[in-house]
Amino acid sequence: MKFVCEKNKLQEAISIVQKAVTGKSPMSILEGIYIESNDNEVKLIGSDIDLSIETKLSAQIIKPGNVVVDSKLFGEIIRKLPNAQVTIETQENNLLKIHCEKSDFELSHMNGEDFPTLPTINENIFFSVHQETLKNMIKGTSFAVAQDETRPILTGILFEVDNKTLNLVALDGYRLALKRELLDTENTISAVIPGKTLIDVAKILEETTEIANITFTTNHILFNLGVTKVISRLLEGEFINYSSIIPQEHKLSLTVKKQELQNCIERASLMAKDSNSNLIKLDIQPDNLIITSNSQLGKVREELAINLQGEPLQIAFNSKYLIDVLKIMEEETIVMEFTSAVSPCIVKNSNTNNCQYLILPVRLANS
Numbered sequence: 001m002k003f004v005c006e007k008n009k010l011q012e013a014i015s016i017v018q019k020a021v022t023g024k025s026p027m028s029i030l031e032g033i034y035i036e037s038n039d040n041e042v043k044l045i046g047s048d049i050d051l052s053i054e055t056k057l058s059a060q061i062i063k064p065g066n067v068v069v070d071s072k073l074f075g076e077i078i079r080k081l082p083n084a085q086v087t088i089e090t091q092e093n094n095l096l097k098i099h100c101e102k103s104d105f106e107l108s109h110m111n112g113e114d115f116p117t118l119p120t121i122n123e124n125i126f127f128s129v130h131q132e133t134l135k136n137m138i139k140g141t142s143f144a145v146a147q148d149e150t151r152p153i154l155t156g157i158l159f160e161v162d163n164k165t166l167n168l169v170a171l172d173g174y175r176l177a178l179k180r181e182l183l184d185t186e187n188t189i190s191a192v193i194p195g196k197t198l199i200d201v202a203k204i205l206e207e208t209t210e211i212a213n214i215t216f217t218t219n220h221i222l223f224n225l226g227v228t229k230v231i232s233r234l235l236e237g238e239f240i241n242y243s244s245i246i247p248q249e250h251k252l253s254l255t256v257k258k259q260e261l262q263n264c265i266e267r268a269s270l271m272a273k274d275s276n277s278n279l280i281k282l283d284i285q286p287d288n289l290i291i292t293s294n295s296q297l298g299k300v301r302e303e304l305a306i307n308l309q310g311e312p313l314q315i316a317f318n319s320k321y322l323i324d325v326l327k328i329m330e331e332e333t334i335v336m337e338f339t340s341a342v343s344p345c346i347v348k349n350s351n352t353n354n355c356q357y358l359i360l361p362v363r364l365a366n367s
Contacts, residue, residue, distance in 0.1 A: 001035075001037050001063055001064065001065025001066065001067060001088075001089060001090045002037070002061075002062040002063040002065075002087070002088070002089035002090070003037040003042055003059045003060060003061050003062060003063075003087075003088055003089075004059060004060040004062065004085055004086070004087050004088075005042060005057060005058070005059035005060070005085070005086060005088075006085060006086070007078065007081050007082070007083055007084055007085070007086045007100060008083060009057045009058070010042075010057060010078055010086055011075075011078050011079055012057075013042075013044050013055045013056075013057045014033065014044065014071075014074065014075045014078055014079075015075070016044075016053060016055045016204055016228055017033055017044045017045060017046030017053045017054070017055055017071075018033070018046055018071055018075055019046065019051075019053055019200040019203065019204070020046035020047050020048055020051045020052055020053040020200070020230075021033065021046040021047070021048065021071040022048045023071075023072075024048065025048050025049065027116075029068055029110055029114050029115055029116075030047055030048055030049070030116070031070060031071060031072075032068040032069055032070050032071055032074075032110055032115075033045065033046050033068065033069055033071045033074060033075075034046075034047075034066065034067075034068050034112055034115040035066060035067055035068070035069065035088075035112070036064075036065070036066040036112065037059065037061045037063070037064050037065055037066070038061065038064045039061070039064075040058060040059065040060075040061055041056045041057065041058055041059060041061075042056065042057050042058075042059045042061075043055075043056050044056075044057075045115070045118065046071065047115075047116065047118070049116065049233075050194070050197075050232065050233045051194070051196075051197050051200070051230070051231070051232045051233075052118050052119075052230070052231045052232075053200075053204075053228065053229070053230050053231075054118065054228065054229045054231075055227055055228040055229075056227045056228075057227070062089075063089070065090060065112070066112030066113070066115075067090060067096060067109040067110065067111070067112045068109060068110040068111070068112055068114070068115050069096055069107055069108075069109045069110070070107070070108075073107065074107065077098060077105050077107065078098075081098075081100040081101075081103055082100055082101050082103070084100055084101050085100070086098065086099070086100045087099040087100070090109065091106070094108055094109055094110070094111075095107065095108060095109065096108075096109040118231055119217075119219075119220050119231055121215055121217055121220060121222045121231065122215070122217075123213070123215050123222065123224065125187070125215065126213040126214055126215040126224070127161065127183060127184075127185040127187055127213075127214055128184075128211045128212065128213050128214070129166065129181070129183065129211070129212050129214065130208075130209045130210070130211065130212070131205045131206050131207075131208050131209070131210045131211070131212050131225065132205070132206070132207045132208055132209065133181055134201075134202075134205055134212050135202050135205040135206075135207065136179075137166070137168045137179040137181060138157070138168065138198045138199065138201065138202040138205075139202055139328060140168075140177065140179040140328050140355060141157055141168045141169065141170040141177040141178070141179050142157065142170060142195055142198055142199050142202070143170075143177065143324045143328065144170040144171055144172055144175050144176060144177035144324075144357075145157060145170045145172060145195030146171070146172035146173065147172070148172075152235060152237070153192055153235055153236075153237040153238070153239055153240075154171060154172060154173070154240075155194065155195055155196075155235070156170075156192035156193055156194050156195055156235040156239075157169065157170045157192065157193055157195055157198050158170070158190070158191075158192055158239045158242070159189065159190075159191050159192070159193050159221070160189065160190050160191075161183060161185060161187055161188060161189040161190075162188050162189075162190075164182060164183055164184065164185065164186075165180050165181070165182055165183060166180065166181050166182075166183045167179070167180045168180075169239070169242050170195065171240065171242065171245070171358075174318070174321060174359070174360050175321050175324075175325070175357065175358060175359045175360065176242060176245060176246070176356075176357065176358040177325075177355075177357055178242065178246075178355060178356045178357070178358075179354065179355050180353075180354055180355070181354065189216055190239070191216055191221060191234045192234060192235040192237070192239050193221055193232060193234060193235070194232060194233075194235060197230070197232040200230070201223055201230050204225065204228060204230065205225065210225075210226065212224070212225050216234075219233055219234055220232065220233055220234060221234060245344075245358065246346070246356060246358055247337070247339060247343065247344060247346060247358075249339070250310075250337035250338060250339050250346065251310050251311065251338065251339050251340070252284070252308065252309060252310025252311055252312075252313060252337070252338050253308075253309050253310060253335055253336065253337045253338070254284060254289065254306045254307065254308045254309075254335070254336050254338075255306065255307040255333060255334070255335050255350055256289065256304065256305075256306045256307075256333070256334060256336065257304075257332060257333060258326060258329055258331065258332055258333065258334045259332070260304050261289075261304065261326060261334070262323065262326040262327070264289075264291050264302040264303075264304055265280060265291060265302075265319055265322050265323055265326070266319075266323060267300065267302060268280045268291045268292070268293045268300050268302050268319065269293070269319035269320070269323065270297075270300070271293040271294070271295050271297050271298055271299060271300045272293040272295060272319050273295075273297070277318050277362055278318045278319040278320045279293065279295075279316055279317075279318065279319070279362055280292070280293045280316065280317060280319045280322075281293065281314065281315070281316045281364075282313075282314070282315050282316065282317065283312075283314050284306070284308060284312055284313045284314070284315070284338070285308070285312050286308050286312065287305065287306065287308070288303050288304060288305055288306060289303070289304055289305075289306045290302070290303050291303070291304075293319075310338075313338055313340075313341060314341060315338065315341045315345070315361050316341075316361055316362040316363075316364050317345070317359060317361055317362055318362055321359050321360075322359060325347050325357045325359065326347075329347070329349065329355070329357075330349070331349040331350060331351055331352065333349075333350040333351075334347060334348065334349060334350060335347070335348050335349070335350050341361065341364070342361060342363055343361070344358045344359060344360050344361070345358070345359050345361065346358055347359065
């Protein structure tokens with residue numbers, strides 16, 4: 001194998017496929033990157049079996065072939081090379097020579113034929129989403145994925161296509177995140193994708209109207225992003241019936257400037273940091289919202305103007321959960337809906353109906 005390519009293009013390709021190389025596999029070959037040169041392009045693959053990422057870059061192919069090289073070391077070498085053309089070729093004794101200007105490395109490689117083959121997926125049936133839309137939807141839900149492995153299904157994000165709408169849903173027992181977008185497809189799909197996979201996909205997706213084609217099989221999902229393909233296994237089991245959790249009615253709602261509320265809660269949370277609950281109290285009045293927090297560190301009182309429909313209410317929350325939601329909301333004005341001091345709060349945009357966030361309150365002693 002021998003090829004010549006641009007260092008920057010190779011470095012970018014390596015960083016993409018490295019997202020699938022965890023180093024936790026019992027198979028040592030999966031700590032490496034598969035490199036194949038053929039037909040004026042170089043293909044790189046990283047995999048941990050559950051997640052596989054393949055990407056391609058154009059190159060001058062002098063001799064076709066394939067090898068597997070240590071992901072971490074190869075990535076570090078290429079990253080530190082000058083920004084110039086890189087020549088990579090195999091030599092005797094399982095060595096890979098890397099040449100760039102006045103730098104020469106010899107790196108041990110493994111046999112490319114020993115690298116596991118990717119699952120075969122028929123891409124005839126797929127649906128398409130703009131990359132920036134999908135990136136935004138993942139960003140708007142992935143923060144609510146459960147970190148606790150005791151309920152494995154909740155470590156994933158529900159990917160649901162129904163009635164020409166794509167829904168992404170994540171919940172961890174304390175909050176629920178739902179993003180929805182209209183989709184031009186007649187297909188109906190319900191599958192749960194590991195949260196980590198989607199977070200990695202979001203890093204690869206571009207802020208562009210370029211298309212991502214998505215294909216499902218019984219056990220896998222494939223994201224085709226053009227030169228890059230991401231294949232992930234699906235999580236087994238039934239996701240929670242999320243629609244039954246979301247309250248359909250409320251007794252009061254308030255409309256508030258998103259950034260003003262976020263600033264107030266972030267300041268109030270400074271005094272809530274000495275406890276695990278990050279407790280802040282909301283006193284909802286007809287024309288204003290009073291946010292307080294008392295702890296051994298001291299106390300704080302914040303006040304901001306709101307528009308209230310309904311009766312006043314006092315309720316408490318983990319400030320982190322509120323801040324997580326407010327950070328990813330895009331509209332200037334948001335709506336918060338309440339039923340009681342012990343019922344979930346719903347947060348949504350005031351104009352577009354493309355997201356819903358549910359946050360459980362902290363039960364106070366006098367509630």
